[in-house]
Amino acid sequence: MSKVISDIKDALACVESGHTVLVGGFGLIGAPLSLIEGLTEKDVTDLTIVSNNLGESGKGLGILLNQNKIKKGIGSYFTSNRDVGDKYQKGEIELELLPQGTLAESLRAGGAGLGGYYTKTGVGTDLAKGKEEREIDGVNYIFEKAIRADVALIRAHKADTLGNLVYYKTARNFNPLMATAANKVIVEVDEIVEPGELNPEEIVTPFLYVDTIIKAQQVLTKEGVVNK
Amino acid sequence: MSKVISDIKDALACVESGHTVLVGGFGLIGAPLSLIEGLTEKDVTDLTIVSNNLGESGKGLGILLNQNKIKKGIGSYFTSNRDVGDKYQKGEIELELLPQGTLAESLRAGGAGLGGYYTKTGVGTDLAKGKEEREIDGVNYIFEKAIRADVALIRAHKADTLGNLVYYKTARNFNPLMATAANKVIVEVDEIVEPGELNPEEIVTPFLYVDTIIKAQQVLTKEGVVNK
């Protein structure tokens, strides 16, 4: 069965209410814009979204937020969307704020079958409250748990039909990590090529991580997001 | 000051008795053969060597072993050199055996500024003896500490003069990890090119990890190791 699917609805069939969903991107850069839009059109609720931010006000994941589909957000910078603060104030959303490096590392740990790890980041700050602290060789660390999810929605530059992925410039960011840390991984790409067209030394995400591939229908340009 | 050095003695000037030294390679594949030979010619002792194996009998790190320069070996597969067992039996060397994935992960953790991590690997086995066990979300893990070293000796395929590195096929193995986990990183390469000649999307080890670059004087061929 081919991993390449043409209908976004089919690609997102595996997303269910209550799921934890990883969403790639740093702001709009490298975000799976078509899949996010697909999600806003799907009837799901109580999602836990793991993403560096929750979009912008009324854009991307921000739409999902305003649709009250998000029960909890896990990220490092919600400041980019003022609606998140309002919802939080009203008790309509739970938030877990992590340092950006901890968010990235916890995803990697989840993908790599680790239970958690000790990081220096955050020691002695408000974000360490309630977290175990431990001294290792004279340095203080806090314990952070691995993150795993039901589904990952990511964006890459090219995929071959097996599912090998390469990325483009700073649109890489969280995407390769999220590809490793979910039960189902759905990727949207600019271009789909045949196996053998990507150089084996350059492949960033080997195909065993990828379940479903769709062609991106939305692209980030200088002028903003445009439909292809 | 250029990172490119022509004399192996100069490249190895930073290695001192008592140092912990990471040595790349999986057997001879991807091992820094010229730097290892340079080390056998240097007057140092009490080294702790972190490497998947300690060479073969009388070859590579095996020479260093027979010169009694190694106080301790940390690796995953010493079986490839029968002399290691003899030395160990006589109490002439300390050994720390780690699963191969744990060895790799501990090096990555050391390079990434983590104190340690919890892995499933080894739980309930003799290699978990004395290690802290912890249940996380219903799964048992053991604690493994990060590894850092004074010096790393690694091999890559190409370097640019800034120190960006790319590798070649399965000669990559532990080398990119070791490049991150030592105070001084010395790399031998097949070819040195100008900055800009390596594709920014393909660079595996960014230059900030590399201190010294030398041209390899020994190469692994079908017929074995040959001098260039």
Next chain:
Amino acid sequence: MTSMNKTDMQHLIAKRVAAELEGPCVVNLGIGIPTLVAEYMDAGNIYMHTENGLLGVTDVEEADIDPNLVNAGKLPVGEAIGASYFNSSDSFAMIRGGHVDVAILGALQVDQIGVIANWAVPGKNIMGVGGAMDLLVGAKKVFVTMSHTSKDGSSKLLKECTYPITSTRSVDMIFTELAVFEVVDKQLKLVELMPGVTIEELRAKTEADFIH
């Protein structure tokens, strides 16, 4: 069972294991009998992972041997279409993280709940473990291949392992020249006898309890 030379026996086992692999899937092959499994697999649909850093292992012709392209046994291999290279921590992240479908390993002993010993022998120095423990905890399924008995004729399927175990995890299937077992609810279950083997012969040569 009629007597059989070692090579034939190994190929018999390898062929039987290969029949159990349903593609598309990613398989990691250990050293020894597992290596032979590649000869009998559907190469168009089954992809091989080697823990030293390659997904997409194939055979290689003598003329094309590259000394820097090897498998975990340090034997020369080739590169499949769609292959990719990665470092050792990324490779074991794939294994430990549950992204490899099947690991096929050799074993020294298997106990009757499917726990195996395959890395150390008591009384000898503990010198090497390689990727065995990682594969045991990480692969979605673990298949074990081994000769049914030791050189002295004693069963390698035991009530309890006397050698140090590789993991507390039970393997999924065991393939010997006498029989194929599945591990179900921490019990060995006989799936089939190999051609020419009787249940009496199997019982006589098996210390472990099994159901069928």
Next chain:
Amino acid sequence: MTSMNKTDMQHLIAKRVAAELEGPCVVNLGIGIPTLVAEYMDAGNIYMHTENGLLGVTDVEEADIDPNLVNAGKLPVGEAIGASYFNSSDSFAMIRGGHVDVAILGALQVDQIGVIANWAVPGKNIMGVGGAMDLLVGAKKVFVTMSHTSKDGSSKLLKECTYPITSTRSVDMIFTELAVFEVVDKQLKLVELMPGVTIEELRAKTEADFIH
């Protein structure tokens, strides 16, 4: 000090920080005043890291802007010769692992042992932290740039931070429009007064104790 508009003040600080950077080194620039430092650096010898995944950041001409090539402030940047791209965990491994020489950050407050607060304001929702905490624990040196006083004229160099701290680690140097401080043995040490500033003026506008 004669009065100065905000832009001139920011450039004054940025220029002074740039003079402190000795290449070759790798520098991570935060948002705000730090971004301006790039204009005054020796670009041939100082390499810029941005935590969203690029080593080798440069300016970009309007015509060459690529929407998928941005810095941590999501502003368009260019790619230096010898640049490389990496994922977020590799990027923060560089930061946390001590491989970035200098981080230049903005701050809301600095206390008199050099601990800073730059990510949250009490009474407001704690909504964003980004890479600040990672840079604080990981960079070999941390330089802070900020205006010396708040809009209400109160000192931002305090005996103790009243906002949530970013790290227990003391920064290495602090640059304001009035002075440059080093942190030595957990004490602020005045390195120099900015042009036209008197020690009396500095004392009047600084709550934190400092030595010189």
